[in-house]
Amino acid sequence: MLTILFSAPPARWPQYQAPLTAALQEAGIAARIVTETEAPETVDYVVYAPNGGLSDFTPFTGCRAVLSLWAGVENIVTNDTLTQPLCRMVDAGLEEGMREWVAGHVLRHHLGMDAHIVNPAHRWDQVAPPLARDRTVALLGLGALGQAAASALVALGFDVQGWSRTQREVPGVTCHHGAEGLRAVLERAEIAVLLLPLTAQTENLMNAERLGWMPAGAVLINPGRGALIDDTALLAALDAGRIGHATLDVFRSEPLPADHPFWTHPRVTVTPHIASETRPASAARVIAENIRRSEAGEPLLHLVDRARGY
Structure with missing residues (x-):
């Protein structure tokens, strides 16, 4: 069973809990989702928002990918501790x-x-x-x-x-x-x-x-x-x-x-940064698909080019 860390502001978790759980089940992925961990080395994937408090990725030695909930990645792409693959959010919503x-x-x-x-x-x-x-x-x-x-x-x-x-x-x-x-x-x-x-x-x-x-x-x-x-x-x-x-x-x-x-x-x-918002239902399906692809050895979607910055 995979361990997925949901690292985002606490108010976001109630919005994502049901859609993300359902999307993972639909994709056939057995996983437990946690919002905090005392054993970062056991985390397989991080679902990430840059205002969620996580800034040091060094302890996440077993993490296969960091999956951003945001389209913009300028707040994380230059983080020297991030050595895992980083995917930005691209979804229909x-x-x-x-x-x-x-x-x-x-x-x-x-x-x-x-x-x-x-x-x-x-x-x-x-x-x-x-x-x-x-x-x-x-x-x-x-x-x-x-x-x-x-x-x-x-x-x-x-x-x-x-x-x-x-x-x-x-x-x-x-x-x-x-x-x-x-x-x-x-x-x-x-x-x-x-x-x-x-x-x-x-x-x-x-x-x-x-x-x-x-x-x-x-x-x-x-x-x-x-x-x-x-x-x-x-x-x-x-x-x-x-x-x-x-x-x-x-x-x-x-x-x-x-x-x-x-x-x-x-x-x-x-206008107060409302032009486009990540919708939990559609974003959860993108996250689940990328985890499925990673576990199947397929290329990740929306992989960030660190040299270009996006």
Whole structure:
């Protein structure tokens, strides 16, 4: 019988206990799940969330893999004590949640809905927005979440320009890569969505120079990682009118401090890191499948490349 350590905040265990137990049983895996252990050398797999308190993986000498509940792994991938294979979370629940959040906020800005929702002057401004096919939306990051969001925007009719560090092919998306590709995409982006992983190469990607490449009045939407954006540069671009609005779901410090200028800036919308949430039912099936694959000697799904950082 396998021993699986569930290392996540205590409030998460009641949410995962039944789905994870059921998923393991359905996969034919005999296992006991523990939330703490005095014998780490007996643990076969760790189901992990970076805010669960586990930081030293050295004692887990028998652990075959660490299976993250989060899509982002920047908080663990540089941990020198982690020598076991690390898998990030990719599942349908994450993709569906991100697709819906991105589509909703892109449509909000495309249609100019804010002016109608809050209209104290009772302005009767009969100016219709352009059709989606006449609006260019950039998707920076074409991994699983980026592709899910991009496909939804393509289905709505938008001109979707995609960018990733390496070449990708996504149906309906004009894909670019590399430094020249990034500039070409941002120069056309009336709305830009950031869904890149956080690495040494992507930190502060949206700095003053790159924000300046975007068309005047463009919208920036960030459900990816807070540190993709230079906050000071973004605030300056908003104040100058270079960026028309920023809708931000992720931040360098979370919860976002009460005195942070994003809260009160008239051109910033803050959402509390809700764009996409790991759903226990679907995530449990991903965890169980990876354990089954490992025990069968098959390649693990969503294995993290330590050199690339994701």
